[in-house]
Amino acid sequence: MAGVRPFPLTALRHPAVTTLLNEHRGLLADLLNGLGSPLHVVLPEVFEENITGLRQAFAETGADVDILFAKKANKADCFVRSAAALGVGVDAASSAELVKALGGGVPGHRIGISGPEKDDSLHALAVQHDCLVAVDSISELRRLAATARLAHRQVRVVLRSRTNSQPGSRFGMAKAERDAAVGLCVELEDHVSFLGFSFHLGGYSPEERAIAANEMIEHCLDARRRGAVSAELVDLGGGLPMRYVDPRLWDEFLQQNEPAQYHGTKAAKGFSFYPYGGHPTAQAARMIMSHPVDGDESLSAKAARHGIRFLVEPGRSLLDQAGFTVYRVQQVEDRRDTDGYAIVTVAGNSLSLSEPWFNTDYLPDPVLISGEPAADELFPACVGGATCLENDMVTWRKIGFPRPVRPGDHLVYLNTAGYHMDFIESRFHDTALPSKAVLRLGDDGAAPQWRLDGI
Ligand SMILES: Cc1ncc(COP(=O)(O)O)c(C=O)c1O
CATH class of the missing domain: 3.20.20.10 (Alanine racemase)
Incomplete structure (x- = not known):
């Protein structure tokens, strides 16, 4: 069954974030492995x-x-x-x-x-x-x-x-x-x-x-x-x-936004979004x-x-650009042939990435970090949390990933320091609350320094 084409809502990035994602993936992977998924990085x-x-x-x-x-x-x-x-x-x-x-x-x-x-x-x-x-x-x-x-x-x-x-x-x-x-x-x-x-x-x-x-x-x-x-x-x-995103892109998104862009029926009841393309x-x-x-x-x-x-x-x-959140992909259920999109399940839950109100979705596209080269076709997928709750969706919106998402890949949600990280975080299923790694970029290309927050 053919699905809708996901709308690209590219998140703006601070140069420090770009440097971390491009040049220090090994460090981020080590931190995620050592501290657990999801991991909040604060800057x-x-x-x-x-x-x-x-x-x-x-x-x-x-x-x-x-x-x-x-x-x-x-x-x-x-x-x-x-x-x-x-x-x-x-x-x-x-x-x-x-x-x-x-x-x-x-x-x-x-x-x-x-x-x-x-x-x-x-x-x-x-x-x-x-x-x-x-x-x-x-x-x-x-x-x-x-x-x-x-x-x-x-x-x-x-x-x-x-x-x-x-x-x-x-x-x-x-x-x-x-x-x-x-x-x-x-x-x-x-x-x-x-x-x-x-x-x-x-x-x-x-x-x-x-x-x-x-x-x-x-x-x-x-x-x-x-x-x-x-x-x-x-x-x-x-x-x-x-x-969070370019205002022209945001306006375009609002014009073409429709329930078919989302997983399930929740979107049909109407979301209330933060104005991500604001001043x-x-x-x-x-x-x-x-x-x-x-x-x-x-x-x-x-x-x-x-x-x-x-x-x-x-x-x-x-807190604009002062942090991001990394999830490890736990499983991918490929429903492209039947539903037109896949369901990615990440380690963690959606209460570690939320707007500070209900009936909404954190809209900027997550960045996929994987070893695979870009594919010719987009890989449409929504993202769910690893809990037993049907509504535990980290991203309801179908995202057009540039390559297939695989277990073990990382999804980076950008610009999450302002409320998204911990406003309604939960120890549901007896899991630990996500760690916060404080990162300072070194001068002149030196390796970034990290420590756990609160220590
Ligand atoms: C009294 C008061 N001050 C400051 C804030 C912070 O608002 P914002 O995070 O939108 O800047 C709030 C938000 O709830 C508030 O109620």
């Missing part, structure tokens, strides 16, 4: 490069922006250490994340605490270490202030506000509650140092983020009029986009800050005029 040098690039992009706009790395996007310790070394803060959303940030060398005053209705133990740790706490409600503000009073300390606070574009969000305060919270901050000033506003915005639109940031500037100005003279900070949250992160940062908000005045110019500074909490986008 702190690329993460550090992304920090420098983002800082530069914001600096070019004249905006005063501090970066907090949203730790939830990857659990590897090496990224926190890199952040600490470069003087970048961390956004932590649990006590465990806060402890890891401190343990990695990030000082408490550079740590932001986010997440809805945080518990008292997280509050207490945050107070003790002078972290900035994004408060979600009046009741949370009262609990936090009580914790600070008990500790004889003052806690630094931003109030999370709902935005006009997403008023139905479950996060943050609508106008009446926000106004009351500002009043309460003024009343509780012995224990609460109120600095400004944060917001949660679903999606990756730079324009929408700029408009929301402008609303927060207005809230700061309003709070100042009401006596909260220290209101000077707008926390932009995360959600900076990043680019590069630095460009998005410039778009946010240059967005006109008052007539012709840009967001950054308006902020400067009013003495407002910004925080931004990127997770995924700071």
Whole structure:
């Protein structure tokens, strides 16, 4: 039976990744053999490069922006250490994340605490270490202030506000509650140092983020009029986009995308994809800050005029190209004659490579590493995990591999450091969680150095 022709969705590659895949296959094979499949390779040098690039992009706009790395996007310790070394803060959303940030060398005053209705133990740790706490409600503000009073300390606070574009969000305060919270901050000033506003915005639109940031500037100005003279900070949250594939290819993919491109019936119910062909992160940062908000005045110019500074909490986008995931092929069931495509089963499961939401597929093509020469015809295949779950598909989409896939081959999924590696990883079937090998490329062609993360 003839199948559909798989669409090539080639993943973009950092030069360091290209070097590793072209020149250091032996090392990657040894690591996979020694540490097990799948193996996550993490590249702190690329993460550090992304920090420098983002800082530069914001600096070019004249905006005063501090970066907090949203730790939830990857659990590897090496990224926190890199952040600490470069003087970048961390956004932590649990006590465990806060402890890891401190343990990695990030000082408490550079740590932001986010997440809805945080518990008292997280509050207490945050107070003790002078972290900035994004408060979600009046009741949370009262609990936090009580914790600070008990500790004889003052806690630094931003109030999370709902935005006009997403008023139905479950996060943050609508106008009446926000106004009351500002009043309460003024009343509780012995224990609460109120600095400004944060917001949660679903999606990756730079324009929408700029408009929301402008609303927060207005809230700061309003709070100042009401006596909260220290209101000077707008926390932009995360959600900076990043680019996994060429945008023209992405548009083409979206136009021709159809259920027949996928294994099984799941796709027929409709996927919800990350926008893989989105703006590069630095460009998005410039778009946010240059967005006109008052007539012709840009967001950054308006902020400067009013003495407002910004925080931004990127997770995924700071990890752009800072890691990849390698699976060993365990078995291949060739159904090309009956179904038009093969089913590749890899050692490991799909929870080690996922988007941070459900009903979706990680779309960039995996790279096949095998000893065989390229064939004349594509080898169409989807990729399943080695579990007893029908829906454990690492790639639902049929991939057009350039040569037949064989047991023992390696599949490399590129650009997986931002959420894909470990957001929902699982020890299902009593298997170990995948290892993370931290790789640093040597200078001038020296061999790359590796170590296990956390050691
Ligand atoms: C409060 C907060 N900050 C930062 C982030 C990180 O977002 P991203 O990884 O899209 O940059 C999130 C994402 O959930 C968030 O909720």
